[in-house]
Amino acid sequence: MSSLPPPPPPDTPPGVFAQFGATRDAAWRLAMAHVELAKAEGAAIGGQIARLVGLIVAALALVFMAVILVVVGMSLFLAAWLLGSMGWGVLHGMLLFIGLAVVCVFAAVGLPGRAIGLATLGGLAIGIVIALILGFELSNRAYAAIGDALASTFAIEAGVRPLVVGVALGALIGLVLGIALGLRIGGWVMPVALVPLGATLGALSAVTYGLQVGIALGITVGYISWIAFLAAAMAAAGIDAEALKQRFYPSQTIDTGKETLEWLKTRLPRATGS
Numbered sequence: 001m002s003s004l005p006p007p008p009p010p011d012t013p014p015g016v017f018a019q020f021g022a023t024r025d026a027a028w029r030l031a032m033a034h035v036e037l038a039k040a041e042g043a044a045i046g047g048q049i050a051r052l053v054g055l056i057v058a059a060l061a062l063v064f065m066a067v068i069l070v071v072v073g074m075s076l077f078l079a080a081w082l083l084g085s086m087g088w089g090v091l092h093g094m095l096l097f098i099g100l101a102v103v104c105v106f107a108a109v110g111l112p113g114r115a116i117g118l119a120t121l122g123g124l125a126i127g128i129v130i131a132l133i134l135g136f137e138l139s140n141r142a143y144a145a146i147g148d149a150l151a152s153t154f155a156i157e158a159g160v161r162p163l164v165v166g167v168a169l170g171a172l173i174g175l176v177l178g179i180a181l182g183l184r185i186g187g188w189v190m191p192v193a194l195v196p197l198g199a200t201l202g203a204l205s206a207v208t209y210g211l212q213v214g215i216a217l218g219i220t221v222g223y224i225s226w227i228a229f230l231a232a233a234m235a236a237a238g239i240d241a242e243a244l245k246q247r248f249y250p251s252q253t254i255d256t257g258k259e260t261l262e263w264l265k266t267r268l269p270r271a272t273g274s
Contacts (some may be wrong), residue, residue: 017199075122083216092216095223099123102227106234119229127222137203139166162206171195204223 039116072093079089133139140162141220146169156164175198178191209217 026213084212088216123226126225130221131215133220166202166206170198174198
């Protein structure tokens with residue numbers, strides 16, 4: 001009877017270092033799998049966020065364009081309806097935005113709100129007065145009445161009396177104001193400049209514009225006066241460079257830090273021989 005073959009030797013179990021290495025490799029592969037999954041999911045989420053942000057920005061841009069369209073369209077519509085021409089709407093809209101830009105800049109550099117309010121009220125008052133005078137042709141009627149009263153002294157044709165009186169009266173007012181300003185600030189520049197300016201304004205105020213154009217001109221003069229009053233208020237107030245610096249200089253934080261440093265110097269022990 002033949003003997004059976006010997007059984008195979010049992011497998012040698014892996015050592016501690018081999019098991020540790022296998023476990024480490026498995027943990028590394030598992031971690032990397034989670035990292036790759038996180039990257040893929042993060043990329044997908046990032047794409048969704050970018051799409052959401054893009055759509056929100058597009059929606060805000062469309063709303064902004066709609067607001068601009070309403071503002072511009074309403075300005076042109078009201079100008080064409082009330083003033084007879086869309087050109088007045090373009091001009092008034094431009095002056096309005098320029099004035100608002102000037103207000104923002106001057107307020108940023110420290111012009112008080114009271115000065116801005118007074119300039120605004122001054123421009124509004126002048127605009128209303130000029131609109132009433134030109135719209136109802138009050139200046140033309142006044143010049144015509146003066147010309148009629150002087151017709152016996154000066155042979156002026158009836159058709160040009162308002163213009164002649166307006167030019168003469170405007171030049172006279174400019175001369176008086178120019179002399180007064182010249183005596184105050186010195187020199188003869190102001191009389192020389194204000195006489196032709198007054199004559200020009202007198203001629204313009206003698207024209208009969210009609211109600212719509214007169215009101216439109218009054219609004220225009222009001223806007224220009226508003227901007228001029230703002231510039232004059234800013235020039236009178238000046239720019240306080242020191243106050244402007246203090247608004248953007250962290251003086252309180254720096255002073256507190258210096259005080260803390262000085263306090264620490266008194267509390268920390270000094271080295272021997274220092």
